[in-house]
Amino acid sequence: MEIYLPLFPLNLVVYPNEDLNLHIFEERYRQLITECLEEGRMFGIPAFINNKLPGYGTEMSVTTLHKRYEDGRMDIKSKGLRVFRIARFENPSPGKLYAGGQVEVVETEPEMGDHLDELTVKLVRLYHLLQLKSEIDDESPLLSFRVAHKIGLSVEEEYELLTMETENKRQQFLIRHLNRVLPVVSEMERTKDRIKMNGHFKNLDPLKF
Template identity: 25%
Template sequence: MTDELPLFPLGTVLFPGLVLPLHVFEERYRALVRHLTALPEGSPREFGVVAIERGWEVDHHAGANDSLTLHEVGCTAQIRQVTEHPDGQFDLVTVGHRRFRIEQVDRTTEPYLVAKVNWLDEPEDSATNADRLVPGLLELFQRYLRLIRPDREGEQLPEEATVLSHLIAATTALPLSDRQGLLASPDTTSRLRTERTLLNREIALLTRIRAVPVPLTELAVSTSPN
């Protein structure tokens, strides 16, 4: 069974349980916020955040929706706080809720995209295996955090396997393709195993950069408009 879900394409990946603040200024997404806030009390006010594979989420030209290629797996964002400005723009505080896979996209009925989606649950039969991975992942992640934020020693980290897997995926400085792969992982165990590999890679890279003096200009990278 599929459900319909309005989409908000972005140049980022949202994970369950993570906070995503948004400033909504484009008219089609302002219409989406107005639609959700007008729903009856108690109705779920959520939309799908999905990462853009090709194209940009902001395009004021006609037919902009047709130019977007989206990743198949996204995460819903539940609206927790809405601030409307006099000019009609909105500031939102949202929280990632549940993963979905896009089955079909309607690009014409509404000014924003609407998708038919299937929900992706975390299989419970992998919980035991995932729990065994947690101590090693906690140690690796703490080591990574010490390298990038030495002034924030001793941060409290969750020990629940799925929550930890989402936190690592969202806060580690990874390319969008790696984050998207983690969001699409079939279960927590697979996600944690992949994160173990990625954290080892990032720690080795950070250790090498810190140990070998190089001019800052050699470390410069181009920035994304997102």
């Protein structure tokens, strides 16, 4: 299915169901967000990576206008809806200050994935090593999108994940990443423990020769 969206390129990746707070200050994007608020329209955030628009992005809804400043700037809260591919890009959109484009919506089924248990175990281990609170809810679908920003992926890797059309592929991608990261994090924690021991009195067992 193709639709036309106002486009707001950013150097980041947004996933479906993700909340994103934005400070709107450029005139072209003040126009874009004002129209979305007044007309109940959606807009798109295509990822802008390495000074390029590689093509994928996420359709967004403005959920809250937190503040409108006297000079026209705005603080808003938005939410990711659906992934899309850009079919035709226009800059600017006809008669507007901002860019727009014809986009093809990528339908994402709410599947649990076949690797959920393995991924969850590795995520719990990572959060334990980093002493972070785990908020994993393995009863909800599309776990990959909900944890992708929290496991140390580069923006290029986050974008690659966005382009994958099944939860199985995304889970396998994250598991491969965690398999590389976990040994490094574990060794760092052991090193920190050894450093903490330096300068402390040690109760050592006598050696027998």
